[in-house]
Amino acid sequence: MNETRTLEADLLYEVRDGIGRITFNRPQARNALTFDMYRRLAEICTGAGKDRALKVLILTGAGDKAFASGTDINQFRAFKTPQDAIDYETGIDHLLGTLEQCQVPIIAAINGVCAGGGAGIAACCDIRIGVKTAKFGFPIARTLGNCLSMSNLARLSALIGAARLKEIIFTARLIEAAEASGLGLLNEVVEDRPALDRRADELARLVASHAPLTLRSTKQALLRLQLKVQEDEELILMCYQSRDFREGMDAFLNKRKPQWTGE
Incomplete structure (x- = not known):
């Protein structure tokens, strides 16, 4: 058994x-996200491709009330210039x-409320499972009055x-789990937090047992289709020549x- 841990107050890895x-670890604040948490999440995802022993990531929130309720509003108090707003949205786009692009x-x-920046993060994950009390949304039209970048809207x-x-966005409502499942925001709905943890671990072990290059090329190819990039020869060769x-x-x-090595 190999094991590594990174313990920071607001994000556990x-x-x-x-x-x-x-794990987003601010249950007392419904796992509202700080700029440092965004930065650390990006670092982990960037480094994931460099660790051949790492096969899959699970992303969740502490407690049973929220996955992540969005950016901590206190973070915006530091905004003083128009560039601060541009830099914030640029940073969110970079994280997503x-x-x-995570390998x-x-x-x-x-495990609960998944709103704002938290919903944006979840939407960029490859598989999404949630408890039946999960709720999704971008209630910015009735809260801060800010907006999403064009990249995020796309x-x-x-x-x-x-x-x-x-x-x-116009109604600023939060979508219930059953509707989210019908929309494709959730791949699967489970009863409660213990069931969520069990199912996430089960799925992670299943995915981790499969050929890494097949998963990587599929992820990259679908992203290129979304971005209307029609170049896939190196993805094909990455798999077939491996x-x-x-x-x-x-x-x-x-x-x-088979004994997969990712090579």
């Missing part, structure tokens, strides 16, 4: 047996792009459609379980 678990699959285990509209996205592809063929023909 643990890796065990190839599965990394990131880092999640999308390993990311599972969001959503990500969300690609996921649920522009018409539905406008309705959600040791894993030869290992997969040999294992299949010899009726044994």
Whole structure:
């Protein structure tokens, strides 16, 4: 069993047996996100591709009230110039792009309110499961009166459609888990927090057992389609010229379980 831990007051990161678990750890504030938490999350996702032992990430929030309720409003008190607003949205776009580009699959285990920046983060994860009390939304039209960047709007509209996205933002409502499942915001709904943790671990072990290059190329190719980038030759060659592809063929023909290395 391999195990590493990074303990920071507001964000916890643990890796065990190839599965990394990131926890937003401000339950007293419904896991509202600070700028330092955004920065640390981006660092973890950037470094994930450099650790061959890491196969999958689970992203969740502490407690049973919230995954992440958005950016901590106190963070905005430091804004003094127009550039502060531009820099903030640019930073959010960078973080979400880092999640999308992360070399390993990311599972969001959503345990309550998932709003604002938290909903943006969840939308960029590869698989989203949530408890039946989970709620999604961007209630900025009735709270701060700010907006989402065009890049963030593009990500969300690609996921649920522009018409539905406008309705959600214009009404500033939070979507219940059953509706979120129908929209594709949730892949699966479970009963409660213990069931969520069990299912997230089960999914993570399943995904971690599969060929890393297949998962990576699929993730990258779908992102390129979203961005209307039609170049995939190096992704095809990455898989078909890999040791894993030869290992997969040999294992299949010899009726044994393949030993994936990501090479």
